Amino acid sequence: xxxxxxxxxxxxxxxxxxxxxxxxxxxxxxxxxxxxxxxxxxxxxxxxxxxxxxxxxxxxxxxxxxxxxxxxxxxxxxxxxxxxxxxxxxxxxxxxxxxxxxxxxxxxxxxxxxxxxxxxxxxxxxxxxxxxxxxxxxxxxxxxxxxxxxxxxxxxxxxxxxxxxxxxxxxxxxxxxxxxxxxxxxxxxxxxxxxxxxxxxxxxxxxxxxxxxxxxxxxxxxxxxxxxxxxxxxxxxxxxxxxxxxxxxxxxxxxxxxxxxxxxxxxxxxxxxxxxxxxxxxxxxxxxxxxxxxxxxxxxxxxxxxxxxxxxxxxxxxxxxxxxxxxxxxxxxxxxxxxxxxxxxxxxxxxxxxxxxxxxxxxxxxxxxxxxxxxxxxxxxxxxxxxxxxxxxxxxxxxxxxxxxxxxxxxxxxxxxxxxxxxxxxxxxxxxxxxxxxxxxxxxxxxxxxxxxxxxxxxxxxxxx
Amino acid sequence: xxxxxxxxxxxxxxxxxxxxxxxxxxxxxxxxxxxxxxxxxxxxxxxxxxxxxxxxxxxxxxxxxxxxxxxxxxxxxxxxxxxxxxxxxxxxxxxxxxxxxxxxxxxxxxxxxxxxxxxxxxxxxxxxxxxxxxxxxxxxxxxxxxxxxxxxxxxxxxxxxxxxxxxxxxxxxxxxxxxxxxxxxxxxxxxxxxxxxx
Ligand code: SF4
Numbered sequence: 001x002x003x004x005x006x007x008x009x010x011x012x013x014x015x016x017x018x019x020x021x022x023x024x025x026x027x028x029x030x031x032x033x034x035x036x037x038x039x040x041x042x043x044x045x046x047x048x049x050x051x052x053x054x055x056x057x058x059x060x061x062x063x064x065x066x067x068x069x070x071x072x073x074x075x076x077x078x079x080x081x082x083x084x085x086x087x088x089x090x091x092x093x094x095x096x097x098x099x100x101x102x103x104x105x106x107x108x109x110x111x112x113x114x115x116x117x118x119x120x121x122x123x124x125x126x127x128x129x130x131x132x133x134x135x136x137x138x139x140x141x142x143x144x145x146x147x148x149x150x151x152x153x154x155x156x157x158x159x160x161x162x163x164x165x166x167x168x169x170x171x172x173x174x175x176x177x178x179x180x181x182x183x184x185x186x187x188x189x190x191x192x193x194x195x196x197x198x199x200x201x202x203x204x205x206x207x208x209x210x211x212x213x214x215x216x217x218x219x220x221x222x223x224x225x226x227x228x229x230x231x232x233x234x235x236x237x238x239x240x241x242x243x244x245x246x247x248x249x250x251x252x253x254x255x256x257x258x259x260x261x262x263x264x265x266x267x268x269x270x271x272x273x274x275x276x277x278x279x280x281x282x283x284x285x286x287x288x289x290x291x292x293x294x295x296x297x298x299x300x301x302x303x304x305x306x307x308x309x310x311x312x313x314x315x316x317x318x319x320x321x322x323x324x325x326x327x328x329x330x331x332x333x334x335x336x337x338x339x340x341x342x343x344x345x346x347x348x349x350x351x352x353x354x355x356x357x358x359x360x361x362x363x364x365x366x367x368x369x370x371x372x373x374x375x376x377x378x379x380x381x382x383x384x385x386x387x388x389x390x391x392x393x394x395x396x397x398x399x400x401x402x403x404x405x406x407x408x409x410x411x412x413x414x415x416x417x418x419x420x421x422x423x424x425x426x427x428x429x430x431x432x433x434x435x436x437x438x439x440x441x442x443x444x445x446x447x448x449x450x451x452x453x454x455x456x457x458x459x460x461x462x463x464x465x
Numbered sequence: 466x467x468x469x470x471x472x473x474x475x476x477x478x479x480x481x482x483x484x485x486x487x488x489x490x491x492x493x494x495x496x497x498x499x500x501x502x503x504x505x506x507x508x509x510x511x512x513x514x515x516x517x518x519x520x521x522x523x524x525x526x527x528x529x530x531x532x533x534x535x536x537x538x539x540x541x542x543x544x545x546x547x548x549x550x551x552x553x554x555x556x557x558x559x560x561x562x563x564x565x566x567x568x569x570x571x572x573x574x575x576x577x578x579x580x581x582x583x584x585x586x587x588x589x590x591x592x593x594x595x596x597x598x599x600x601x602x603x604x605x606x607x608x609x610x611x612x613x614x615x616x617x618x619x620x621x622x623x624x625x626x627x628x629x630x631x632x633x634x635x636x637x638x639x640x641x642x643x644x645x646x647x648x649x650x651x652x653x654x655x656x657x658x659x660x661x662x663x
Pocket of ligand 1: 107408409
């Protein structure tokens with residue numbers, strides 16, 4: 001039978017199919033962080049059981065961690081308590097734990113690939129919806145709730161009905177200055193935030209084939225924002241090259257064996273999907289959002305669409321614009337911005353910092369802009385320093401912080417104040433996501449950089465080199 | 466974690482006719498710092514419900530005495546965004562046992578089913594009818610029958626059936642969670658694990 005990439009990986013992990021119900025799916029890798037795990041560990045304790053496969057479980061602290069002075073005790077007692085709970089639980093169950101200050105610490109979806117935990121053909125879960133990031137390697141990766149975290153800790157399995165499959169194919173190439181973030185925001189603007197609900201997406205076509213692994217991660221990361229359970233891209237030479245030699249990746253004979261398997265991971269010719277969407281690469285320009293869900297994005301040179309053009313109902317469109325303090329049909333270029341955030345599991349990797357630095361090089365941060373530059377991990381931070389980006393950033397008036405989720409969800413001190421407008425490279429522009437009353441415009445690292453130096457929403461393609 | 470069995474529920478409802486209610490609205494991230502599952506209901510819809518000085522926002526439905534009940538009725542695409550199960554906990558802890566909408570986000574729906582909140586998906590037309598009926602008469606009763614998989618509205622002819630897989634239905638009816646089931650599969654899982662290539 002002809003199978004899609006998704007079918008191949010899913011079917012090979014089914015321990016049992018419950019009649020009239022979900023599949024029992026074996027999980028190869030389980031990533032754990034401090035926010036969605038404590039109640040799950042408590043559940044194990046109440047049942048008197050231990051983590052079944054600690055060697056398949058990896059814990060890192062990221063959501064709550066401060067991004068300044070990480071060597072000092074965490075000030076917020078509730079955050080400190082949650083971090084301490086994760087450390088205690090990891091120790092008690094023999095799980096590797098990369099806590100605050102640890103050289104491998106970072107955002108869960110940044111460190112997984114960095115250390116070769118993420119591999120093709122694997123099933124990967126985490127109590128965080130952006131687990132879809134790992135699909136960039138041809139893995140089935142998706143976010144789960146705390147009850148499911150407990151299931152996986154207890155049994156290394158999860159009960160899931162098999163999602164339907166969807167292919168998103170982009171024909172041709174994208175223009176100059178269009179980044180993977182723009183590709184993803186473009187797709188979401190076409191599909192809306194619920195257009196892929198119930199589906200697992202495979203991205204195909206030359207745009208994705210020519211994308212770097214980090215770019216693919218950005219795209220797969222944002223799959224959840226179109227409602228999809230996850231998104232994946234068939235592994236190829238770029239994938240294998242990226243993984244080879246990383247700490248937890250297979251080595252020696254195991255590597256050869258793994259490669260034999262990985263090379264079978266593609267959609268068979270003639271296999272069918274439940275739904276297909278075909279888009280043209282040449283239609284995509286740098287994107288920015290104007291509303292309060294990630295589907296409310298447009299090309300940066302365009303005006304805010306009118307209510308009748310919006311995919312949202314008139315009520316929710318109006319509610320959104322009111323929250324943002326924007327008006328129908330206004331241009332986006334030139335809008336005054338107060339904050340710029342570069343970071344998160346969407347755009348907190350070294351290529352994102354390179355792209356940002358490339359734009360700001362030889363320029364200065366606009367005086368009224370507060371910029372938070374937060375690397376996705378210690379490894380990213382080190383690379384920023386080693387490659388000399390740090391000096392260029394400092395020269396231009398920027399400050400580099402320590403790794404964590406930071407203003408992506410504003411659980412730590414990094415909150416955008418009420419009423420302020422932020423251009424953010426993260427993934428969600430929901431009301432209050434970046435702090436109560438904060439107004440978020442999602443965009444790529446290059447748009448964020450151009451905006452940071454000009455002080456207003458700026459198309460990076462219009463800045464001379 | 467065990468929860469109360471769900472068989473049949475008849476209750477008035479709390480209407481929230483807003484689309485794309487995301488889990489950051491249901492419970493903002495800054496209230497996710499607990500290490501126990503307690504008190505999340507207090508912060509349900511925190512930023513829609515309270516001003517920054519913690520005084521209640523008069524115009525929000527949870528602050529309106531007129532609307533009460535164990536059923537929350539929300540607009541299309543309810544529960545999008547973050548996978549935080551805390552959103553479902555907050556809904557349960559506040560006292561809701563059922564959410565009705567015309568469309569649910571996947572992870573949220575799973576989370577609800579795992580903790581004893583029944584997500585009931587109805588047609589757009591029926592959802593509109595429910596909103597109208599509740600607005601006209603806040604006491605109007607809605608009946609959700611899990612066994613028959615039907616939902617009906619007092620004073621209306623419409624009876625809609627809703628989907629739920631047979632396995633989850635049994636769980637909800639008995640207050641079981643999946644972990645008991647998985648632990649019983651221990652031997653099968655152990656055999657499977659030894660065959661995984663990595
Ligand atoms: S950076 Fe944001 S989206 Fe990514 S794991 Fe952290 S909180 Fe979640």
